[in-house]
Amino acid sequence: MRELKILAVVVFFSLLTYYLVEPYAHHEMHKKVDAQGNEIKTESQGFKYNGTADIAEAERAGDAARVAAKKAFWADVAEVAKLEGNAAAGEAGFGLCLGCHNGANMNMGGVIPPNLDHAGTIYDKNYLIALIKDPAMASNVDHKYADTMMHPMGSIKSMMSDNQQIADVVAYILENKSGEITPKEAYMEACMRCHAVRYGKLTQLGETPVFKHEKDALAHKIKVIDEQDTVKAYMGKLPPDLSMIIRARSEHFMETFIENPQSQLAGTSMPRVGLNHEGYEKVKAYLTEVGDPSKAKREALGPIVIGFFTLFSILAFLWKKSQWRDLH
Amino acid sequence: MAHFEKAKNLNEWLDQRLAVNTLKRVLNTEYWIPKDINFLWAMGMVLAATFGMLVLSGIFLLMYYKPDTNLAFDSVNYTIMSEVGYGWLWRHIHGVGASIVFLIIYIHMFTGIYYGSYKRGRELIWLSGMALFVAFSAEAFSGYMLPWGQMSYWAGMVITNLFSGGSLEAYGLVEWIRGDYVPGDAFLTRFFMLHVLLIPLVIIGLIVLHFGTLRIPHVNNQEGAEIDFEEAADLYKAGKKKESKVIPFSPVFLSKDVFVMGVYFILFFYLVFYNFNFAMDPVNFDPADGLKTPAHIYPEWYFLWSYEILRPFGKDAGLIAFGIAQLALFFLPFIDRSPNVAPAHKRGLFQVWFWVLLVDMIVLTAMGKLPPTDPTFAMLGKISAWTFLALGPILFIITMFEKKIEKGA
Numbered sequence: 001m002r003e004l005k006i007l008a009v010v011v012f013f014s015l016l017t018y019y020l021v022e023p024y025a026h027h028e029m030h031k032k033v034d035a036q037g038n039e040i041k042t043e044s045q046g047f048k049y050n051g052t053a054d055i056a057e058a059e060r061a062g063d064a065a066r067v068a069a070k071k072a073f074w075a076d077v078a079e080v081a082k083l084e085g086n087a088a089a090g091e092a093g094f095g096l097c098l099g100c101h102n103g104a105n106m107n108m109g110g111v112i113p114p115n116l117d118h119a120g121t122i123y124d125k126n127y128l129i130a131l132i133k134d135p136a137m138a139s140n141v142d143h144k145y146a147d148t149m150m151h152p153m154g155s156i157k158s159m160m161s162d163n164q165q166i167a168d169v170v171a172y173i174l175e176n177k178s179g180e181i182t183p184k185e186a187y188m189e190a191c192m193r194c195h196a197v198r199y200g201k202l203t204q205l206g207e208t209p210v211f212k213h214e215k216d217a218l219a220h221k222i223k224v225i226d227e228q229d230t231v232k233a234y235m236g237k238l239p240p241d242l243s244m245i246i247r248a249r250s251e252h253f254m255e256t257f258i259e260n261p262q263s264q265l266a267g268t269s270m271p272r273v274g275l276n277h278e279g280y281e282k283v284k285a286y287l288t289e290v291g292d293p294s295k296a297k298r299e300a301l302g303p304i305v306i307g308f309f310t311l312f313s314i315l316a317f318l319w320k321k322s323q324w325r326d327l328h
Numbered sequence: 329m330a331h332f333e334k335a336k337n338l339n340e341w342l343d344q345r346l347a348v349n350t351l352k353r354v355l356n357t358e359y360w361i362p363k364d365i366n367f368l369w370a371m372g373m374v375l376a377a378t379f380g381m382l383v384l385s386g387i388f389l390l391m392y393y394k395p396d397t398n399l400a401f402d403s404v405n406y407t408i409m410s411e412v413g414y415g416w417l418w419r420h421i422h423g424v425g426a427s428i429v430f431l432i433i434y435i436h437m438f439t440g441i442y443y444g445s446y447k448r449g450r451e452l453i454w455l456s457g458m459a460l461f462v463a464f465s466a467e468a469f470s471g472y473m474l475p476w477g478q479m480s481y482w483a484g485m486v487i488t489n490l491f492s493g494g495s496l497e498a499y500g501l502v503e504w505i506r507g508d509y510v511p512g513d514a515f516l517t518r519f520f521m522l523h524v525l526l527i528p529l530v531i532i533g534l535i536v537l538h539f540g541t542l543r544i545p546h547v548n549n550q551e552g553a554e555i556d557f558e559e560a561a562d563l564y565k566a567g568k569k570k571e572s573k574v575i576p577f578s579p580v581f582l583s584k585d586v587f588v589m590g591v592y593f594i595l596f597f598y599l600v601f602y603n604f605n606f607a608m609d610p611v612n613f614d615p616a617d618g619l620k621t622p623a624h625i626y627p628e629w630y631f632l633w634s635y636e637i638l639r640p641f642g643k644d645a646g647l648i649a650f651g652i653a654q655l656a657l658f659f660l661p662f663i664d665r666s667p668n669v670a671p672a673h674k675r676g677l678f679q680v681w682f683w684v685l686l687v688d689m690i691v692l693t694a695m696g697k698l699p700p701t702d703p704t705f706a707m708l709g710k711i712s713a714w715t716f717l718a719l720g721p722i723l724f725i726i727t728m729f730e731k732k733i734e735k736g737a
Contacts, residue, residue: 002366003366003367006366006367006368007367010368010435013686013690014431014435016690017629017690017693017694018606020690020693020694020697021606021629021632021693021694021697022605022606024694024698025694025697025698028698028699028702028705029623029624029697029698029699198402199402199405199406199410240614243405243406244405244613244614244615245613247405247610247613248610248611248613248614249610250610291613292409293409293410294409294410294416294417297416298416298417298420298601299601301417301601302597302598302601302602305597305600305601306594306597306598306601309590309593309594309597310594312590312593313587313590313591313593313594316583316586316587316589316590317587317590319583319586319587320583320584320586320587322583323579323580323583323584324580324583324584326569326570327363327569327570327575327580328570
């Protein structure tokens, strides 16, 4: 009985220390507060995009003009979303997209335009509408293009200004570019133009082939460096390699950051990716496969090892009882 | 050359040459432990077992780890974690073991303080234990450098900077320790050497010494009672186990140790498989980058209390307070003037002192991690640091006036 009391004291102080240095300290460290000192809660919106977070950010910054612009923009997006899109009519409009999104792996204005083969599967409908209307606003990086720089996809605004046309193109994408996608493909379409994954042998140029001759390998490496330099010039710094990001960031950070990079890293040049829930799950699955490949094995082995020590403890307890029987 | 008879069996053959029977008797079957103990007395064996796990997992990691700033991060996070069979398991055991070993060390230390197990005759047990604590700290710090992540790099930067001695500005010493102006290749390889060779050798030596110091004064017991071990041992050997106050180390004491170890390993492997982030900080999964300072740099939890004694004061005063805090616990047997060897709950004011110390160290630990930009945390940190420094002189005074507890009371 006395031993149990002592154990309770030891457990209490150990757990108290754990609570203070882990959950509590991390909450305090990563807490974000607004100008009035109120805590800003960053929660995932379930990978739906309607501009609430963007407008709230502008409001916190106290920029009335920006608040108005954001409100007007997302109201427009909502208008388009209500229209009935005609996929067949959208095919011609989608043809305009293919001018750049052509899979030629050529950098255009900063990055290589991503492949859209599964755009309907991994991106949110509202986000696609917003992106065609105004790429910088949709991605919540309009602060980057305030002055002289133009968004590399900025010309779409003049090419597709009619709301019905936008609705048709989005309907086309959702209907025709919505096949099954693997986690790796999802990553390649959504993230790879900026973020390499060296543990998965991916660079901004795609999967690194196996070369027979060192000369070819070096030539490829130079191409990669050239591409990285262009991305770096456009983004301000080379976006980090994401090989280990799944272990380096919490689940909550990953969700909220991918949904709206500004929420976790105010002022970042990273655009909103616009993934829907399925798209996020696929990308996460790929990052887990690469950065935490032992997860499945860990979860399978855990119960066996713990079961072993439980049995061990029971047997040890019986041994102890037999050894101590005559002592008191 | 002595005379040797032909041995009848292997045991006898070994006994003739190594005196294994004597060894077994002296170290096991007739090494007497008081009967009046609780599970806290098993912490020594738990520590030995954890150290064993660390050595074992360390050997496996050592086969694939590459001490080179260009290769270290990937050798740990790619080679060991995804290419080597069960590499992830050894790494998690090593990481969790390195953190949890300190929890057990602290429990072991506070047990010693609570029951007065450092008092006259047992000073060397305490001193060798404290030396082990310092060696384990050095081992933990040097090991933390090896994955060469962001926290490795920046913790290495901050801690080696301490050696500049504040206003002494001994940057030459800092560079000498680093082998470079900033942590780099020379830094990593020397900490690798310290971690896998020099400090483990020191630890093993100190463990032997620590066991040795126990031999003559014997292990303490729950009441701090003085025991005539020879008399008690004779009673035990005569079969009067109930009357005897002692038990042999093996198998009686060991059977309890093994049970406690079993329960401990359930917790240990729960952490290894399901809750390892506290021991393997996510920040350290970002590769070291000398151009990008992390938003928060903090040591592992077991260093936080002494870090917090450094932090709230100015540059020089902080270093001095830090130095005192590192050494203060060594002097415990000499600061405590009380004639009593008894558990804290029988020692009046000492009991209050004990719980204040424990709570103060927990507060220091928490404040060491919480951002000091918050004025409440900064103030709490300062108060708890002053409290820690004051506890030494206070102990001296209260134990001077402590009344002698009469025998049998």
